[in-house]
Amino acid sequence: MFAERMPPSEWSPLARPVVGLTRVVIRFPELTLLVAGAVAVLSVMVAVRGLEFHTKRSDLLSPKSDYHRRWIAYTKEFGDKEDVVVVVQGEHPTAVAAATDDVATALATKPELFHAVLQKVDTSSLRSKGLYYLGYEQLAALGGLVGQMESVLQGNSLGLDAAAPIAAEMGMASGGADRVPPVISAAEQQLHLAMLARWLDSLLVALRDPSQYHSPWPEMNALAAAAPTAGSSQRLQADNGKIGLIMLQLAPDTKKSFVPNTEAIKSLRRMLDQVRQRHPNTYIGLTGLPIIEFDEMQASQSSSTLATILSLMGVVVVFIAGFGGLRHPMLAVLSLIVGLVWSLGFITLSVGHLNILSSAFGAMLIGLGIDYGVYYVARYIQLRNASYGMQDALMETARSIGPGIATGAITTAGAFFVAGFTDFRGLAELGVVVGGGALLCWLSGVAVLPAMICLSDRNRPSSSLPAPLDFASWFRPLWRRPRLTLALACGATAIISMGISRLWYDYSLTNLQPAGLESVEVQRTLLARLGRSALCGLSIANTRQEVQLRKQRCLELPSVERVEEIATLLPEVDARNTAMVGRIHAQLSALGTRPPALRVPQRQQLQEQVAQVEAIFDHIPEAAACCWQVHQIRGLLERLSDQECTARLSAYGQSLCRDTWQRAAALRAVSNPQPPQWSDLPEGLVSRFVGHNGKYLLKIYCKGDVWDPAAMEKFVADVRCVDPNVTGNPVQICEASRQMRRSYEESAVYAVVIVLVLVLIDLGSLWDALLAMLPLGLGAIQMIGLMGLLDIPFNSANMIVLPLINGIGVDYGIHVVHDFRRRKHSYRTISASTVTALVINSLTTMVGFGSLMIASHQGLQSLGRVLTIGLTCCLVSTLIVPCFFILWSRRHQDDDFDAGYPHPSQPSEQEDAAGPHWSVPIGRPA
Numbered sequence: 044m045f046a047e048r049m050p051p052s053e054w055s056p057l058a059r060p061v062v063g064l065t066r067v068v069i070r071f072p073e074l075t076l077l078v079a080g081a082v083a084v085l086s087v088m089v090a091v092r093g094l095e096f097h098t099k100r101s102d103l104l105s106p107k108s109d110y111h112r113r114w115i116a117y118t119k120e121f122g123d124k125e126d127v128v129v130v131v132q133g134e135h136p137t138a139v140a141a142a143t144d145d146v147a148t149a150l151a152t153k154p155e156l157f158h159a160v161l162q163k164v165d166t167s168s169l170r171s172k173g174l175y176y177l178g179y180e181q182l183a184a185l186g187g188l189v190g191q192m193e194s195v196l197q198g199n200s201l202g203l204d205a206a207a208p209i210a211a212e213m214g215m216a217s218g219g220a221d222r223v224p225p226v227i228s229a230a231e232q233q234l235h236l237a238m239l240a241r242w243l244d245s246l247l248v249a250l251r252d253p254s255q256y257h258s259p260w261p262e263m264n265a266l267a268a269a270a271p272t273a274g275s276s277q278r279l280q281a282d283n284g285k286i287g288l289i290m291l292q293l294a295p296d297t298k299k300s301f302v303p304n305t306e307a308i309k310s311l312r313r314m315l316d317q318v319r320q321r322h323p324n325t326y327i328g329l330t331g332l333p334i335i336e337f338d339e340m341q342a343s344q345s346s347s348t349l350a351t352i353l354s355l356m357g358v359v360v361v362f363i364a365g366f367g368g369l370r371h372p373m374l375a376v377l378s379l380i381v382g383l384v385w386s387l388g389f390i391t392l393s394v395g396h397l398n399i400l401s402s403a404f405g406a407m408l409i410g411l412g413i414d415y416g417v418y419y420v421a422r423y424i425q426l427r428n429a430s431y432g433m434q435d436a437l438m439e440t441a442r443s444i445g446p447g448i449a450t451g452a453i454t455t456a457g458a459f460f461v462a463g464f465t466d467f468r469g470l471a472e473l474g475v476v477v478g479g480g481a482l483l484c485w486l487s488g489v490a491v492l493p494a495m496i497c498l499s500d501r502n503r504p505s506s507s508l509p510a511p512l513d514f515a516s517w518f519r520p521l522w523r524r525p526r527l528t529l530a531l532a533c534g535a536t537a538i539i540s541m542g543i544s545r546l547w548y549d550y551s552l553t554n555l556q557p558a559g560l561e562s563v564e565v566q567r568t569l570l571a572r573l574g575r576s577a578l579c580g581l582s583i584a585n586t587r588q589e590v591q592l593r594k595q596r597c598l599e600l601p602s603v604e605r606v607e608e609i610a611t612l613l614p615e616v617d618a619r620n621t622a623m624v625g626r627i628h629a630q631l632s633a634l635g636t637r638p639p640a641l642r643v644p645q646r647q648q649l650q651e652q653v654a655q656v657e658a659i660f661d662h663i664p665e666a667a668a669c670c671w672q673v674h675q676i677r678g679l680l681e682r683l684s685d686q687e688c689t690a691r692l693s694a695y696g697q698s699l700c701r702d703t704w705q706r707a708a709a710l711r712a713v714s715n716p717q718p719p720q721w722s723d724l725p726e727g728l729v730s731r732f733v734g735h736n737g738k739y740l741l742k743i744y745c746k747g748d749v750w751d752p753a754a755m756e757k758f759v760a761d762v763r764c765v766d767p768n769v770t771g772n773p774v775q776i777c778e779a780s781r782q783m784r785r786s787y788e789e790s791a792v793y794a795v796v797i798v799l800v801l802v803l804i805d806l807g808s809l810w811d812a813l814l815a816m817l818p819l820g821l822g823a824i825q826m827i828g829l830m831g832l833l834d835i836p837f838n839s840a841n842m843i844v845l846p847l848i849n850g851i852g853v854d855y856g857i858h859v860v861h862d863f864r865r866r867k868h869s870y871r872t873i874s875a876s877t878v879t880a881l882v883i884n885s886l887t888t889m890v891g892f893g894s895l896m897i898a899s900h901q902g903l904q905s906l907g908r909v910l911t912i913g914l915t916c917c918l919v920s921t922l923i924v925p926c927f928f929i930l931w932s933r934r935h936q937d938d939d940f941d942a943g944y945p946h947p948s949q950p951s952e953q954e955d956a957a958g959p960h961w962s963v964p965i966g967r968p969a
């Protein structure tokens with residue numbers, strides 16, 4: 044049959060291939076659908092076998108960036124497992140401790156799920172090796188004391204006969220003033236004399252007052268204090284024991300899942316529920332980055348799934364309501380689903396995995412891909428209602444709006460593909476996924492959709508087709524006074540743009556989580572009660588000296604709250620210390636289980652010892668203090684009776700033996716000759732602070748909230764002054780936020796450039812290309828201004844709106860320009876089919892992305908909110924663009940009339956619906 048004729052379609056380099064493809068599809072619709080179905084099945088098979096999920100935030104970062112390379116180096120040394128934290132809170136420290144112990148006991152029953160459990164910092168195993176914490180000089184002094192203590196411990200002497208060995212060591216003759224060169228150093232001489240002076244002072248005090256006892260070994264207190272002789276087992280607690288903490292790490296997940304560690308975390312939560320029932324007076328919560336990410340992934344997955352379902356349903360409802368029928372909207376949706384399935388295969392072959400951002404590709408492609416079906420069906424139904432046959436309508440649809448749809452798809456894909464050139468890996472992968480998916484959805488729209496329409500409408504009369512809503516009449520008042528409309532649009536845009544200065548960026552990832560999420564609330568509670576964040580900077584050191592120096596310098600920084608490390612828990616051990624500890628241990632190995640009974644000398648025997656000591660030290664100038672003490676002892680012995688002297692010496696001997704034995708026993712308990720090793724500490728503690736290659740880790744905590752951008756940047760800058768290679772979550776978040784923001788901004792600029800180039804190639808006119816991009820420019824300005832006025836910040840979730848709005852906004856403008864160029868010489872208003880397609884397309888896209896606003900995940904909420912605002916602004920701006928063309932048409936109407944075109948002052952309703960009746964045959968390019 045002869046179809047009603049349409050105006051010539053303007054030239055486009057995409058017209059011929061689109062028309063050619065449509066001609067093949069119409070000729071072989073069954074084969075087309077068979078091939079499309081086979082590719083879809085193959086895509087599903089490829090995706091099931093090869094598609095992976097990378098759900099860590101670190102997967103979004105480029106491995107080429109310096110800061111991420113430092114993080115990778117840290118994970119190679121210490122592993123990539125983040126800590127899970129069990130928080131027990133209560134008013135009574137005893138109840139908190141009991142609940143904490145109960146949780147630790149329950150965790151021990153599941154070693155296959157929970158590793159490196161740390162409830163206490165237990166250093167008691169180091170107690171037996173306490174002497175290694177002393178310096179060599181201190182050990183030498185202890186060795187001398189032990190040598191002097193031996194005669195007392197054997198019950199042979201009160202210690203006065205020690206003067207002769209001391210004199211011999213000092214190289215002095217015991218019977219006269221002749222002196223030989225000393226065999227020990229001057230420092231050792233002073234040490235020996237000081238020890239002997241204390242010993243003599245102890246005896247002098249006892250002889251003066253038998254109720255008093257001064258130990259001759261007071262220096263042992265200071266020496267022992269330098270070693271951890273008591274050992275310790277300190278709980279991880281805070282707030283005076285009202286908060287108890289347990290740290291653990293989850294076992295590697297063996298199952299491929301979008302939400303990792305599902306089994307371990309669910310088992311942990313069931314375990315904590317059971318413990319809560321046994322301890323009703325405490326609150327037991329769960330937090331830590333793995334838990335927050337798990338909860339976020341679950342919320343994101345459920346929200347994305349629900350949003351995808353609702354968006355599909357909403358798209359169908361809007362489609363049906365707009366076009367007044369069910370069959371063609373459903374065919375468009377089916378072609379979209381085919382494109383989505385093809386995208387799964389493309390993603391698997393091109394990228395191989397989905398990350399946190401690209402996992403939302405389904406909702407994005409629904410919002411973008413349905414556009415092609417909307418424009419196609421709108422034009423096709425318009426042509427059929429204008430008495431076109433099915434094949435002629437399909438061919439004219441391909442010829443008239445096919446290039447516009449193709450240009451829209453290519454520019455949208457290009458806007459996303461250029462994101463692959465940015466440094467932010469998550470955005471780069473998202474650009475490839477959505478860009479490729481958009482092209483596949485377009486291919487399905489221009490191949491699968493016409494094939495299904497061909498089979499569906501083959502034997503159906505045009506009277507069975509629905510009548511779309513006349514949206515053009517709704518907006519016709521905008522175009523009656525184009526100058527006024529343009530003035531009002533410019534004024535409104537100028538006012539709205541004032542909000543751009545109020546726009547801000549929210550760095551806090553916790554503000555993206557679902558409201559009331561336990562893991563986030565527990566972390567906020569810890570921050571509020573303890574005034575510190577659980578996130579910390581990580582500094583890797585090679586030696587203990589480096590650890591000590593960095594720790595000292597970090598603690599001097601105003602932004603640092605505390606520094607944790609265990610490198611200084613173990614001393615540096617050398618051969619001299621080991622030999623000295625072994626010697627002391629050997630000397631004390633024969634120590635009995637109780638104090639010995641000291642043999643008290645007779646007064647005459649004691650007087651002889653005193654006289655001998657006095658004779659020795661009368662000739663030693665350095666021993667003046669000792670000589671005075673000996674004189675005092677001799678005078679007391681002369682004044683005391685034999686009975687009184689024996690009683691006082693006996694009491695002193697008992698106290699001396701008991702005191703000496705107790706000190707020797709305490710010394711023996713810390714004289715284990717085996718040097719301290721990391722195996723003496725809890726494995727959960729060592730694995731967190733000592734690397735596979737023996738490097739040491741410092742955890743540097745920020746004073747305040749690291750989610751505060753100013754505090755975070757100050758903290759990172761300060762710590763980098765100490766260690767330029769510092770890494771950790773605060774550094775990652777700070778750098779990744781900057782990189783993400785910069786990458787989104789760069790991708791937006793790249794997208795504008797590539798879109799302009801592609802549109803210019805399609806339209807062949809710079810002026811037309813700029814007009815096609817006008818809705819994008821105005822819509823973007825209005826969207827950003829409204830965000831500032833409504834106090835809606837940009838964040839890491841909704842920044843994706845920048846490449847999205849580029850693709851969507853320019854798509855609208857392209858179709859308006861193509862519509863104008865089809866009827867340039869008689870343009871009075873935009874065609875009904877284009878308006879219908881624009882409105883329905885906008886509504887379906889708004890429904891597709893607006894469904895995200897019901898998500899519990901606040902990041903997805905903000906994305907849906909911002910996109911809905913942006914789409915509305917782009918639609919309004921698009922409806923303003925025809926005003927330029929109307930003014931141009933009025934300006935050139937006389938020339939058009941003289942050239943033989945119908946005068947635009949008297950358009951018909953049929954022309955408004957299907958275009959003027961020109962003699963251009965349908966079925967071959969004009």
